[in-house]
Amino acid sequence: MSDIVAVIGGGYGGASVAKALDEQTDAEVVLVEPKDAFEHAAGSLRALVRPDWAPNIHFRYDRLLRRGRVIRERATAVDAGAVTLASGELVEADHIVLATGSRYPRPAKSGVDSAEEALARLRATHAELAAAERVLIAGAGPVGLELAGEIKAVWPGKRVVLVDPAPELLPGFAPELRADLLAQLAELDVELRLGTALAEEPPVGTGRARTFAVRTTDGTELTADLWFRAYGGRVESDFLTGGLAKARTPEGRVRVDEHLRVAGQDRVYAVGDITDLAEAKMAGYAMQHAQVVAENIAAALRGEEPAATYRPSPVPSVLLPLGPTGGVGQVPSEDGPQLLPAETVAAYKGADLFTGRFVELFGTEPVPARA
Numbered sequence: 001m002s003d004i005v006a007v008i009g010g011g012y013g014g015a016s017v018a019k020a021l022d023e024q025t026d027a028e029v030v031l032v033e034p035k036d037a038f039e040h041a042a043g044s045l046r047a048l049v050r051p052d053w054a055p056n057i058h059f060r061y062d063r064l065l066r067r068g069r070v071i072r073e074r075a076t077a078v079d080a081g082a083v084t085l086a087s088g089e090l091v092e093a094d095h096i097v098l099a100t101g102s103r104y105p106r107p108a109k110s111g112v113d114s115a116e117e118a119l120a121r122l123r124a125t126h127a128e129l130a131a132a133e134r135v136l137i138a139g140a141g142p143v144g145l146e147l148a149g150e151i152k153a154v155w156p157g158k159r160v161v162l163v164d165p166a167p168e169l170l171p172g173f174a175p176e177l178r179a180d181l182l183a184q185l186a187e188l189d190v191e192l193r194l195g196t197a198l199a200e201e202p203p204v205g206t207g208r209a210r211t212f213a214v215r216t217t218d219g220t221e222l223t224a225d226l227w228f229r230a231y232g233g234r235v236e237s238d239f240l241t242g243g244l245a246k247a248r249t250p251e252g253r254v255r256v257d258e259h260l261r262v263a264g265q266d267r268v269y270a271v272g273d274i275t276d277l278a279e280a281k282m283a284g285y286a287m288q289h290a291q292v293v294a295e296n297i298a299a300a301l302r303g304e305e306p307a308a309t310y311r312p313s314p315v316p317s318v319l320l321p322l323g324p325t326g327g328v329g330q331v332p333s334e335d336g337p338q339l340l341p342a343e344t345v346a347a348y349k350g351a352d353l354f355t356g357r358f359v360e361l362f363g364t365e366p367v368p369a370r371a
Helices: 012-024 041-049 115-131 142-154 175-188 242-246 283-301 342-350 355-362
Strands: 004-008 028-032 069-071 075-078 082-085 090-092 095-098 134-138 159-164 190-194 212-215 221-224 226-229 268-270 318-322 326-333 336-340
Touching: 004 012, 004 090, 012 028, 012 095, 012 283, 012 355, 041 115, 041 142, 095 283, 134 142, 134 221, 142 159, 142 175, 142 190, 142 318, 142 326, 159 221, 175 190, 175 318, 175 326, 175 336, 268 283, 318 342, 326 342, 336 342
Parallel strands: 004 028, 004 095, 028 069, 095 268, 134 159, 134 226, 159 190
Antiparallel strands: 075 082, 082 090, 212 221, 318 326, 326 336
């Protein structure tokens, strides 16, 4: 009888590790995921400004696994040997992979389980955004910056203001990258308000077009017609029980060793945002984690000790598009940080936001839009 591997979460890391184990081992892979389609969150900001492009961000799970199965449910409790589903069903497993990712404010992540509903919400927010002349973005990290670039690529005349309490953009990255980023933002006419924050939330919900005024903590009054929150991600780990719950940090992440095993566990692994690794929470890292975990579980299935390891790079990486043709990038190299020009960022990510990679992963084209 084949060993059972339960993967909790079908995002970037979970889908990748499930497919690798399904193809490369004889294990019975069970993917537990409440969404009816994979959501390519890295493409959601372009989907917001270009609803004709929006169907590119969802991929059905039907062809992800050849032998395994996908259970479209939410895991309500997970311990070292079993997964309890919302229906009450118990899925016993020999190996478990935690890959539940994190929540993030819309429009970066939809927060809903239906691809159809997610697209409908994007189209509705697009209509609100199209009607707004002045857009306020709270948070000037990678999400806020990318959102500003996407808005300006479609509506160059809109006034876009980024507000962030940090004194500089992308701290920890090469000064030359930050200088290039500032120059591109200036060329796009994106206004930066750094070293300050909103004194209180605007009196209107995010993504809703209605003119309002709000003060920042330095006393400046800003007027806008619509705003977005680009901060405040939260990991999903409340479902962990027993020894797994003891591995949680105060922030809700789980401690892992160099093999990406959950602390204190031999057969439970974690990938992606849920890990406590000292690195940015990015899709690319989650997919690297998946490779390591797939190798280690495959070794265990052969009766061998896990040998694959993962260590975060001391050089932070980023591919940050500012629309389809602009952006900045930094990757590690033997000589330290290697900077990437806008043309390279566009070629790697900005042009299609990696949608081709997911056509290959899921073995299908994106979910077609309904008329």
